[in-house]
Amino acid sequence: MEVLTGKVAWVTGAGSGIGQAAAMALAKEGAAVVLTGRRREPLEETAAAIKRQGGKAVVKPGDLMKAPAVARIVADIDKKFGRCDILVNNAGLNILQRSWKQLSPADAEQVIDGNLTSAFYCTTAVLPLMRRHKDGVLIHTSSMAGRQPSLLSGPAYSAAKHGVVAMSHTLNMEECVNGIRSCVVCPGEVATPILDKRPVPVTKEERGRMAQSEDVGDLIRYIACLPPHIVINEVMINPTWNRGYVANLQRGKA
Numbered sequence: 001m002e003v004l005t006g007k008v009a010w011v012t013g014a015g016s017g018i019g020q021a022a023a024m025a026l027a028k029e030g031a032a033v034v035l036t037g038r039r040r041e042p043l044e045e046t047a048a049a050i051k052r053q054g055g056k057a058v059v060k061p062g063d064l065m066k067a068p069a070v071a072r073i074v075a076d077i078d079k080k081f082g083r084c085d086i087l088v089n090n091a092g093l094n095i096l097q098r099s100w101k102q103l104s105p106a107d108a109e110q111v112i113d114g115n116l117t118s119a120f121y122c123t124t125a126v127l128p129l130m131r132r133h134k135d136g137v138l139i140h141t142s143s144m145a146g147r148q149p150s151l152l153s154g155p156a157y158s159a160a161k162h163g164v165v166a167m168s169h170t171l172n173m174e175e176c177v178n179g180i181r182s183c184v185v186c187p188g189e190v191a192t193p194i195l196d197k198r199p200v201p202v203t204k205e206e207r208g209r210m211a212q213s214e215d216v217g218d219l220i221r222y223i224a225c226l227p228p229h230i231v232i233n234e235v236m237i238n239p240t241w242n243r244g245y246v247a248n249l250q251r252g253k254a
């Protein structure tokens with residue numbers, strides 16, 4: 001029997017990148033995986049890949065920036081499975097026009113809602129199910145920009161991801177007595193479709209040196225499989241060839 005047999009994992013942003021890799025890794029460990037994103041088609045592709053590897057997956061599309069959509073998905077999970085043991089709170093986005101010079105109120109709202117408000121909606125919706133079983137793991141994808149503000153990622157994204165870090169720590173402060181554990185994952189650059197929204201395009205060669213979706217997916221799987229008496233509160237994961245460090249080294253040489 002695999003470690004997560006009998007467990008239900010809800011993975012947001014599961015149609016691509018880190019979420020897709022995490023969903024596949026959790027399914028391999030035996031979890032039944034619920035897949036959410038706005039577009040149905042990529043979720044169906046993830047579900048098909050999970051089923052090919054012998055796993056269980058259910059597709060539940062929805063826009064997580066809308067509280068009623070989140071409530072509907074969690075009600076469906078509760079009705080079908082009667083539990084939600086793992087939340088991979090991973091959906092997120094960024095915009096092309098991200099500097100203060102360019103930032104419009106609508107864009108700021110989209111980035112904050114798409115990375116922070118949506119994460120709050122998913123968390124508040126699953127907590128009652130987890131409390132019911134006095135058990136649960138929440139794994140949130142923040143960013144290195146959630147630890148160190150970054151102009152490359154932009155002010156709205158940096159602020160939202162800092163919020164995700166704070167959200168995760170407060171969960172442990174309050175929910176530890178209910179057997180609920182929260183881990184915030186802060187990745188550096190990962191070669192996923194989100195990079196297509198970078199103002200300065202990222203080459204194929206640069207993407208090849210970055211962390212890959214499977215690297216972060218495997219880390220998420222590891223966190224989800226930890227025994228219930230411990231929590232990894234926060235973890236950073238970066239490519240060894242860290243472009244920020246390399247740029248600093250090159251500046252030092254000049």
Ligand SMILES: NC(=O)c1ccc[n+]([C@@H]2O[C@H](COP(=O)([O-])OP(=O)(O)OC[C@H]3O[C@@H](n4cnc5c(N)ncnc54)[C@H](OP(=O)(O)O)[C@@H]3O)[C@@H](O)[C@H]2O)c1
Nearest residue numbers: 013016017018037038039063064091092143189190192194
């Ligand atoms: N790649 C990196 O370098 C990096 C670094 C640090 C942190 N992160 C974070 O990692 C997480 C995963 O991103 P990724 O890199 O794997 O990029 P990605 O492939 O673009 O994945 C983001 C996923 O989130 C979904 N999504 C976005 N907004 C949504 C919404 N409102 N409702 C439901 N689903 C939504 C998208 O699907 P739909 O478009 O179909 O909704 C997409 O599948 C994000 O939180 C991102 O900020 C990424």
